[in-house]
Amino acid sequence: MVWKEKIELWYEEHIRNVRFGRDSGIFLIFLLISTLFWLLNQLSKETTARMAYPVRFLESGHQRVIVNELPRTLDLTLRGQGYVLLKYKMRPWKDPVEVDLRTFPLQHTPGDPHRYYLLTAHLKGYLSDRLGDQMRLEEVKPDTLWFVFDKRERKILPIRPDVVVVPARQYILKEPPYTEPDSLAVEGPAMVLDTLQAIPTEHAEYRDVDRSFAEKIRLQPIAGLIYPVKKVVLHVEVEQYTEAVFTLPVEVLHLPDSVELRLFPPKVKVSFRVGLGRYKKITSDMFRVTVDYRDLLQGKPSRLTVHLDKQPPRIENVRLEPERVEYIVERRRR
Numbered sequence: 001m002v003w004k005e006k007i008e009l010w011y012e013e014h015i016r017n018v019r020f021g022r023d024s025g026i027f028l029i030f031l032l033i034s035t036l037f038w039l040l041n042q043l044s045k046e047t048t049a050r051m052a053y054p055v056r057f058l059e060s061g062h063q064r065v066i067v068n069e070l071p072r073t074l075d076l077t078l079r080g081q082g083y084v085l086l087k088y089k090m091r092p093w094k095d096p097v098e099v100d101l102r103t104f105p106l107q108h109t110p111g112d113p114h115r116y117y118l119l120t121a122h123l124k125g126y127l128s129d130r131l132g133d134q135m136r137l138e139e140v141k142p143d144t145l146w147f148v149f150d151k152r153e154r155k156i157l158p159i160r161p162d163v164v165v166v167p168a169r170q171y172i173l174k175e176p177p178y179t180e181p182d183s184l185a186v187e188g189p190a191m192v193l194d195t196l197q198a199i200p201t202e203h204a205e206y207r208d209v210d211r212s213f214a215e216k217i218r219l220q221p222i223a224g225l226i227y228p229v230k231k232v233v234l235h236v237e238v239e240q241y242t243e244a245v246f247t248l249p250v251e252v253l254h255l256p257d258s259v260e261l262r263l264f265p266p267k268v269k270v271s272f273r274v275g276l277g278r279y280k281k282i283t284s285d286m287f288r289v290t291v292d293y294r295d296l297l298q299g300k301p302s303r304l305t306v307h308l309d310k311q312p313p314r315i316e317n318v319r320l321e322p323e324r325v326e327y328i329v330e331r332r333r334r
Contacts, residue, residue, distance in 0.1 A: 046079065046080065047079070047080075048077060048078070048079045048138070049077075049078055050075060050076065050077050050078070051075075051076055051078065052073040052074070052075060052076075053073060053074050053075075053076045053097070053127070054072060054073050054096035054097065055071070055072070055073060055074050055096050055097050055098075055099055056072075056096040056097070056098050056099070057070050057098075057099050057101055057145075057147075058098055058099065058100045058101060058102075059101070063151065063152055064149045064150065064151055064152055065149065065150060065151075065152045065188065065189050065224060066147055066148065066149060066224075067114075067148050067149070067150045067189045067191065067192070067223075067224050068146065068147065068148040069223075070145070070147070071142070071145070072096070073096075074120065074123075074127075074140055074141065074142075075140070075141035075142070076127070076137060076139070076140055076141075077137075077138045077139035077140075077141075078131070078135045078136065078137060078138065079135065079136045079138050080134055080135035080136060097127070097130050099123065099126070101118070101147070104118055104122050104123065105118070105122060106118050106147065107119075114148050114149055114150055115146065115147070115148050115149075116146075116147045116148075116149065117144050117145065117146050117147065118144070118145045118147065119143065119144055120140040120141070120142065120143055120144065120145060121140070121143070123140060124137055124140060127140065150189035150190050150191050150192075151189070151190045152187060152188070152189065152190075153187070153188070153189075153190045153193050154185060154186070154187050155185070155186060155193045155196075156183055156184070156185045156186075157183060157184060157186060157193075157196060157197070157198055157199050158182060158183045158197075158198045158199070159179045159181070159182055159183060159184060159198065159199050159200075159201065159219070159232060160198040160199065160200050160201070161177045161178065161179055161200075161201050161217070161234055162200045162201050162202065162203045162204070162220065163177050163201065163203070163204045163205070163206065163217075163234065163236075164204075164205040164206070165177055165205075165206050165209055165236055165238075166205075166206070166207040166208065166209065167208075167209050167210070167238045168208045168209060168210035168238075170240055170241065171209065171210055171238045171239065171240055171241065172238065172239065172240075172241035172273055172274070172275050172316055173236075173237070173238055173275075173314070174212070174237040174238055174239045174275050174277065174314075175237055175314060176314075177234060177235065177236050178234075178235050179201065179217070179232040179233060179234055179235070180214075180232065180233040180235060181232060184199060184219075184227060184228060184229070184232075185228065186199065186225050186226060186227055186228070187225070187226045188222075188224045188225035188226060189224045192222065192223075192224050192225060193225075196222070196225075199219055199220070199222070199227075200219075200220045201217045201218065201219055201220060201232070201234065202217060202218045202219070202220050203220075204217060204234075206236060209236060209238050210238065211238065212235075212236060212237040212238055212239075213235075213236055214233050214234065214235045214236075215233070215234055216231045216232070216233055216234070217231060217232060217233075217234040218230060218231050219231065219232065239275040239276055239277055240275070240276050241273045241274060241275050241276065241316070242273070242274065242276055242279055243271060243272075243273060244271070244272055244273075244274055244279065244282060245269055245270070245271045246269070246270045246284045246287060247267050247268070247269050247270075248267060248268060248269075248270055248284060248287055248288075248289050249266060249267050249289075250263055250266060250267065250268055250289050250290065250291055250306060250325065251288065251289070251290045251291075252290070252291055252292075252293055253290050253291070253292045253293065253294075254292055254293045254294050255293045256293070257332070258331065258332055259293070259329060259330070259331065259332065260329075260330045260331070260332050261291075261293060261327055261328075261329055261330075262327060262328045262330065263291065263304070263325045263326070263327050264325060264326040264327065264328075265322070265325060268289055268306055268320055268321060268322060268325070269320070269321040270287055270289065270308070270318065270319070270320060271317075271318070271319045271321065272311075272315045272316065272317060272318040272319070273315060273316045273317045274314075274315045274316075275314070278314065282312055282315070286310070286311065286312040287308070287310055287311055287312075288308070288309045288310035289306055289307065289308055289309070289320065290306070290307050290309050291304040291305065291306055291307070291325065291327075292304075292307070296327075296329070302326070303324040303325060303326050303327070304324060304325055304326075304327055305323065305324050306320050306322070306323055306324060306325060308320060
């Protein structure tokens with residue numbers, strides 16, 4: 001706001017009250033004409049200019065792939081008439097010039113079988129032909145380009161959906177989100193494929209989901225890898241759930257033969273949520289609840305913690321009641 005007020009004040013003092021007479025108008029016209037002639041004269045002279053020239057390097061053969069980041073432009077020093085250089089500076093290149101590395105002498109770096117370099121002086125003739133004969137290419141920067149190659153391999157990898165699904169109230173996931181297809185054969189550098197366990201999708205979040213759906217989702221790009229497709233179909237399936245309860249006996253683990261352990265209560269309730277479609281498939285033998293006698297050796301607690309050692313997949317909100325039980329230790333009778 002302060003700068004706006006200063007500009008308005010300067011305009012009031014210096015510009016608004018200026019009166020242009022006939023002589024002032026003629027002077028401005030001749031000033032404009034002379035400026036134009038000066039500009040045309042300067043543009044007709046030979047001069048030097050620098051510009052960023054877009055470039056793309058093509059991989060060298062089908063058996064290896066470039067794994068390092070390469071410059072997208074080269075800094076060219078050009079000499080020619082001013083108006084020609086101005087035209088090139090103002091001209092937007094839509095497509096970068098393609099440089100096939102198989103046609104240029106790459107030099108191997110001693111001690112590193114994957115690292116090569118190319119002196120950009122070898123590119124001057126090729127770039128000059130692309131620029132035409134109205135300009136002379138005097139210099140290319142950087143003077144050296146570095147390339148790191150690795151063996152190209154092919155590997156089948158599973159697709160991992162990077163999604164967060166929050167079902168609506170009274171709904172539960174019928175099964176974890178999955179994609180179609182569930183795996184892809186990808187190509188890329190061996191050093192990347194060797195460490196990659198799965199192909200992630202782009203991150204997405206779905207909240208208050210109350211119906212199953214399928215939609216396309218993009219794969220997350222990974223530098224150096226080539227995918228046969230860019231999108232896969234994401235499947236999210238939900239269904240209404242119900243509450244279920246089982247009463248199960250508590251097993252005692254690591255109990256010595258000479259000791260008997262009585263629990264109070266000897267059984268606990270296991271409650272959980274399960275989809276309506278799986279409700280009748282869940283049985284009590286799919287669960288296992290235990291206490292560990294070795295917990296008594298840690299200081300004789302007043303109650304033992306109950307553990308849920310086994311449960312079926314795709315159930316939610318599992319609760320034990322009670323979570324801790326009282327006990328009495330007795331010697332076994334011979």
